[in-house]
Amino acid sequence: xxxxxxxxxxPLALDRQVCFALAVASRSVIAMYRPVLEPLGLTxxxxxxxxxxxxxxxxxxGDISDALLLEPATLSPLLKRLEAAGLLxxxxxxxxERALSIELTAAGRELRARAEEVPGKVVxxxxxxxxxxxxxxxxxxxxIGAATTARAGG
Numbered sequence: 001x002x003x004x005x006x007x008x009x010x011p012l013a014l015d016r017q018v019c020f021a022l023a024v025a026s027r028s029v030i031a032m033y034r035p036v037l038e039p040l041g042l043t044x045x046x047x048x049x050x051x052x053x054x055x056x057x058x059x060x061x062g063d064i065s066d067a068l069l070l071e072p073a074t075l076s077p078l079l080k081r082l083e084a085a086g087l088l089x090x091x092x093x094x095x096x097e098r099a100l101s102i103e104l105t106a107a108g109r110e111l112r113a114r115a116e117e118v119p120g121k122v123v124x125x126x127x128x129x130x131x132x133x134x135x136x137x138x139x140x141x142x143x144i145g146a147a148t149t150a151r152a153g154g
Contacts, residue, residue, distance in 0.1 A: 036121045040114055041085060049078050053088060054112045058103035087111060
């Protein structure tokens with residue numbers, strides 16, 4: 001194939017693949033979070049769960065799963081580890097005993113103050129303007145929506 005300049009382009013070239021760019025960007029950025037989250041005692045997936053709970057607690061496990069686009073089987077071990085660390089409590093919901101209610105402990109709420117430094121530290125490590133990172137985030141949010149719609153069949 002040729003592009004408009006007459007230069008051959010391969011539609012299967014690795015550097016032309018959205019999936020490749022996303023996978024490498026994801027691994028690279030998440031790796032930057034590791035040393036920032038380590039002093040908080042959190043892995044990146046645990047940090048995401050805590051972010052959801054810092055937005056609102058208590059929340060149902062299903063609500064957290066939906067918010068993070070995680071399968072319940074993936075979320076469950078994260079919740080168990082965070083509970084073992086004393087950051088949250090899992091209880092059967094009083095309204096529906098089939099549902100699990102997740103609530104921050106005092107230690108989980110206190111950790112939020114230290115976690116407020118995480119975004120700034122990551123921005124500093126990346127060395128990119130905040131406005132550019134926000135634009136990338138907004139574009140990725142649109143991509144997530146498109147992929148979610150496509151998976152749902154329409």
